[in-house]
Amino acid sequence: MGNAWIYFATIGAGGVAGWFFGPLSAPVADLPAIAYLPSAASPLTSQGAVSKISAMTPGEIKFRIETILASPVRHSQELQLLMARWVAVDLEAAKAWMRAFPDDQTRPYDSGSQPLKEFFKAWAALDPAAAMAEALAVGGEKTFTAQDSVIVGLARADFATIQEVLTNTPAGKNNPRDAVAELMKQLIARDRPAALALARTLPGAMGDGAVQGIASVWARTDPGAALVWSQEHPDAGTRDSAMKTILTEWARQDPQALGPMLLQKREGQADVFHMDAAAEAVARLSESSPEAAAKFVKEFYPRDKLKANLSSLFFRLMGGDTGNPQSAAAMCAVVNVLPAETLATTRLWRNSWMSDLKPSWERILAEPDSSGRQFLLGEIGRKFASQNPAQLIQDVMKLPDAGSREEVLRVAFGAEGGFNFTLTREGTEAFRKAVDSMPESVRNLGAAHLAWSLGALDPQSAAEVIRQYPGAVESRNLVENLGIRLTEKVDLPTAQVWAASLPTAEAQGHGFSGIVAGQYSEDSEATSEWVRSLPPGFGRDSAASSLANRAKEDDPEAAFAWAASVQDDKLRNDAAKEVIKSWAAVDRHAAQQAVEESSLPADQKTSLLNSLSGQP
DSSP, X not given: OOOEEEEEEEEETTEEEEEEEEEESXXXXXXOOOTTSOOSXXXXXXXXXXXXXXXXXXHHHHHHHHHHHHSXXXXXXXXXXXXXXXXXXXXXXXXXXXXXXXXXXXXXXXXXXXXXXXXXXXXXXXXXXXXXXXXXXXXXXXXXXXXXXXXXXXXXXXXXXXXHHHHTSOOOSSTTHXXXXXXXXXXXXHOHHHHHHHHHHOOHHHHHHHHHHHHHHHTTTOHHHHHHHHTTOSOHHHHHHHHHHHHHHHHHHOHHHHHHHHTOOOTTOOOOOOHHHHHHHHHHHHTTOHHHHHHHHHHHSOGGGHHHHHHHHHHHHHTTOTTXXXXXXXXXXXXXXXXXXXXXXXXXXXXXXXXXXXXXHHHHHTSOOOHHHHHHHHHHHHHHHHHXXXXXXXXXXXXXXXXXXXXXXXXXXXXXXXOOOOOOHHHHHHHHHHHTTSOXXXXXXXXXXXXXXXXXXXXXXXXXXXXXXXXXXXXXXHHHHHHHHHHHHSOHHHHXXXXXXXXXXXXXXXXXXXXXXXXXXXXXXXXXXXHHHSOSSHHHHHHHHHHHHHHTTTOHHHHHHHHHTOOSHHHHHHHHHHHHHHHHHHOHHHHHHHHHHSOOOHHHHHHHHHHHHTOX
16 A cells, blocks of 8 residues: 555644644554544643553554654654653663664664653663663763763652762763753752752762752842852852852842942952853843943942953843843943943944844934943944944934034044945945035045945945045055955056055055055966066055065065065065065075075165074
8 A cells, every 4th residue: 555644733832733744654554553643623732642642552652753753843742751651661672762763773873862862861760870871881972962861860860869870970071061950950949958968979060060050040049048058169160150150140130139249259269250140230220220220330340340341241231132222221321430441442343242233223322412322322333334334424414413423433434443344336325425424524434434345346436436535545454455456357557557646655555565466366477577567666665565475485585586676675674574584484594595695785684684593
């Protein structure tokens, strides 16, 4: 008989949540009884599942497990019940099936971890020692999952048995810290004194996990007692991590009471301040009062920790909703109480709490004017400008205070933020129009970023922007990048005209360097001929210096000759040093001989030879 198609139901908390169907390879006549399968009229409830599964034969259990594992929907609760029943009624059959799973004798236990976990948890409830012996013998990466599952499944055993199994489990690659922590969470609810006593006897990572599991549960009901108990542990690392867990939970329950704890020190320990706990406390307070959050920071954040933890604090404040008005108000209030010296060296725009910029920008923009708001607009602006510079400029130009407008734009488009614009052509066109509306004092900064974003799309238009706004060439990265881009679109003589037209000698040098960088990898010979053809001057010196740097690994002798041909003393010395350093790493004698036989000035020869011998 051909394959049969049969419907299965997806079981949710409220009954049948959906349906799917699929083929079964077994002939219909050979199918085991399927009365236990759910139907729309008879949803599989937890009680119903227990009743139906308890009436199933081992063969029916095996068939149902395989059906679940083959389906696109995993019934985790049903799989757990099925595996527990199978282990109880026919352990040997379950063990044999699991050893062969997934029907590949060369890869036992090497498939999905869910059935393996349920099997070992169920077996641990019946015979912990035997289950752990089998878990240790599994081999490969799966042995760690098996061991963890046995440990979690020990919760129903007596404490003496638990201690015996854990004590006899060797510390392996996994060091089952997390599994022991999960076990302890269950044991402390069952018998706190016994759980506390057991935690003291476990070594290494197991002991650390035991303390963490107890701390995370106990801190919810009595964080003070949990803290005192954890600090009696002999291992400093365990004490510190437990304190972090307890203080963070304390912050959720009573952030004001936590404050003084952050400033306490204990004998033999460093400052117990934990940024997670402090950030959690501020976040909780900010939900009802941004002012209270700012006051907490002012009173309880140790000043030497502020800079390092400010990003973590703001990440916690933003939480899951980066557009939360309370979060924006709290951030402004917090920044308002921070010392000026902290803000002067803080760069929040580099950190992950800014992952969703538009709502953050809009919420901070909507806050009342303050020094904190001004600072945050600039920091968020550094990143937001790279995504939507036109929108940023339009929003900033609506600010009532001219000084504030200029300052935010100066920070947002400052070179410190880097050139990381990857705009579409439409976005670049909008940006071009917005740049014209910027205050004259900062317009060149916007123009530099506009030229960068145009460089990848239309380098010739980018060159026109630089001609229109000569002050944009202050950025070396911008000019060199544009030189590289131009070599992809135009010939060398045209690129040369562009570089020579730049408004300052320094900018011209950067332009010629960029042309060499863009052309050398494509055609080194043509690049060398072009540099030879350049008239003397700073542009030619910059090109020769760049060529020496590019050729130093491929042809150090030629690279040194290019460096020596540079007329500008500083450029020549810098280029020669780089070449000789690279050359000496491969052939020190040849590098030294080249210096000695060169026509370089005597003082530069001495300087290069001293660098080879390690002398200043």
